[in-house]
Amino acid sequence: MVEQSQYATTTKYIVKAHFDVQGVVEKPDVVGAVFGQTEGLFGPDLDLRELQKSGRIGRIEINLDSKRDKTTGSIVIPSSLDKVSTAIIAAAIESVDRIGPCEAKITLEKVEDVREEKRNAILTKAKDILRKWVVESSPSTEEVVKEVASSLRGVDLIEYGPEKLPAGPEVESGSLIVVEGRADVILLMKVGIKNVVALNGTKVPDTIIKLTKDKEVTAFLDGDRAGDLILKELQQVADIDYVARAPFGKEVEELTPKEIMKALRERVPINLARPVERPERVQFARTERPERQERYERPYERGYGPSEPPAQAPPIPRPSLSPVVFDVAKDLRGTLEAVIFDEAGKELGRMPVSELAEKIPGVESAHLVLFDGVVTQRLLDIAAGKNIRFVIGDRVSDGAKKPPNVNVMTLSDLSSFSPGPAIAS
Numbered sequence: 001m002v003e004q005s006q007y008a009t010t011t012k013y014i015v016k017a018h019f020d021v022q023g024v025v026e027k028p029d030v031v032g033a034v035f036g037q038t039e040g041l042f043g044p045d046l047d048l049r050e051l052q053k054s055g056r057i058g059r060i061e062i063n064l065d066s067k068r069d070k071t072t073g074s075i076v077i078p079s080s081l082d083k084v085s086t087a088i089i090a091a092a093i094e095s096v097d098r099i100g101p102c103e104a105k106i107t108l109e110k111v112e113d114v115r116e117e118k119r120n121a122i123l124t125k126a127k128d129i130l131r132k133w134v135v136e137s138s139p140s141t142e143e144v145v146k147e148v149a150s151s152l153r154g155v156d157l158i159e160y161g162p163e164k165l166p167a168g169p170e171v172e173s174g175s176l177i178v179v180e181g182r183a184d185v186i187l188l189m190k191v192g193i194k195n196v197v198a199l200n201g202t203k204v205p206d207t208i209i210k211l212t213k214d215k216e217v218t219a220f221l222d223g224d225r226a227g228d229l230i231l232k233e234l235q236q237v238a239d240i241d242y243v244a245r246a247p248f249g250k251e252v253e254e255l256t257p258k259e260i261m262k263a264l265r266e267r268v269p270i271n272l273a274r275p276v277e278r279p280e281r282v283q284f285a286r287t288e289r290p291e292r293q294e295r296y297e298r299p300y301e302r303g304y305g306p307s308e309p310p311a312q313a314p315p316i317p318r319p320s321l322s323p324v325v326f327d328v329a330k331d332l333r334g335t336l337e338a339v340i341f342d343e344a345g346k347e348l349g350r351m352p353v354s355e356l357a358e359k360i361p362g363v364e365s366a367h368l369v370l371f372d373g374v375v376t377q378r379l380l381d382i383a384a385g386k387n388i389r390f391v392i393g394d395r396v397s398d399g400a401k402k403p404p405n406v407n408v409m410t411l412s413d414l415s416s417f418s419p420g421p422a423i424a425s
Contacts, residue, residue: 010080011058014112015090019064021071023102027062033099034060034075038092046088056080057089071099075106086111157186157334160197161207168194175216177264178208178240180230183253183353183373183394184220186336191257193264196220202230202398204237218242218267222251226398228275235270243273251397253336253373254354321345321368321414325392329370329414333394338371357382368392375400375408 019030035048044050051057057079064073075093079086094108160167166182168189177196179185188196199208211217219234221227223246234240244267246252247259255263322345332339338356340348342365351359353373360366360382368390369383375393377400383391384403392409402408 011078011114013079013086014114015077015079015086015093016109016112017075017093017106018109019073019075019099019104019106021099021102021104023069023071023100024066025071025100025102027064029100030062030064030073030075031060033096033104034093037096041092042088046085157189161205163200163205163207165197165200165205165207167197170195171197176211178217178219179252180222181374181395183336186334187253188260191260199230204233209238212239216241218244218264220244220252220264222246223248223276224251231273240270242267243270245276248276249378251374251376256354325368325370326414329411332370332372333411335372338369338373340366341368341370343367360386377401380406380408
């Protein structure tokens with residue numbers, strides 16, 4: 001293929017033909033035959049001379065070789081015409097039967113689509129660029145973990161009021177979100193919500209009562225009975241405008257950023273707030289409705305009405321925990337991270353608290369779970385199923401019942417245990 005720089009910059013097609021001449025001729029003879037024998041065939045619109053003057057036909061290139069009283073060669077014509085006009089020009093060139101004084105035969109070899117070649121070159125280059133881009137821009141797993149961990153430790157949490165309530169730096173703005181605990185504040189700040197403050201318990205502090213008087217306040221509560229009770233107290237002592245709830249059975253600190261934003265978008269006015277509802281279950285058969293007295297005597301399901309006081313668990317034996325556990329626990333507060341250890345005290349993995357319940361089943365030889373979050377009933381059930389002996393969190397959810405084979409502790413409890421050479425059951 002001839003270098004495209006020799007052609008008009010708008011070249012679309014290149015007509016390539018081969019000629020055989022019964023005699024010796026030179027380039028001017030070939031050019032003269034091409035222009036002369038095609039002149040006037042189709043009027044000025046397709047006249048080669050006029051087309052070349054207007055730049056719609058580029059410079060015609062002739063290559064030839066004469067041997068033994070015969071001449072062979074090639075003709076290359078660049079065209080910026082459309083397909084139909086280019087095809088007519090190609091056919092006209094092939095109609096030339098004499099070059100100079102000699103008989104000749106011109107045979108069309110092909111018409112190249114320059115733009116198609118350009119498209120293919122662009123596609124090849126684009127694939128190469130994308131391949132290099134993906135390789136160079138994809139961070140390693142280690143880099144991702146480090147970046148996420150560093151962002152978790154960068155929370156500018158403050159202590160607000162005489163009660164030193166965990167809060168975001170914009171707690172005094174015109175609108176306020178009230179949550180239950182410190183971990184909830186940290187999680188909301190991770191998704192960019194900084195006008196948040198925690199109750200830090202089931203009793204509503206005086207600071208919260210004062211803050212709610214002249215602000216637009218949204219209470220963002222867990223999707224359990226404890227959240228229902230806190231909502232009732234807030235309705236009695238504070239000036240709450242809206243209520244947002246985590247899905248049934250979930251706590252705010254367990255939510256993903258998407259679930260947090262969805263819950264806040266679906267907040268309702270305080271006068272329309274109701275206890276969190278259990279998701280409907282499919283009914284396979286209609287059962288007879290029990291008599292009223294029987295319904296009153298039936299035990300309440302978890303999450304509705306007064307629950308039975310949790311059974312007093314037997315005292316936890318004082319285990320000897322690996323020094324590694326104590327070292328990790330010191331830096332765990334405020335990170336919303338979870339760390340899993342095996343029986344020898346070896347770290348098996350780290351993950352965000354929001355992913356803990358999903359990932360525990362996939363961790364083999366797990367013996368102890370240490371995390372900056374709330375020990376929920378769901379987590380305890382999973383731990384019992386995996387034969388995990390220790391679950392240590394920031395606090396224990398109200399009403400959570402300890403399985404017989406699981407030792408449940410808080411991060412504060414660790415101060416009462418002494419480090420040992422390994423994690424003993």
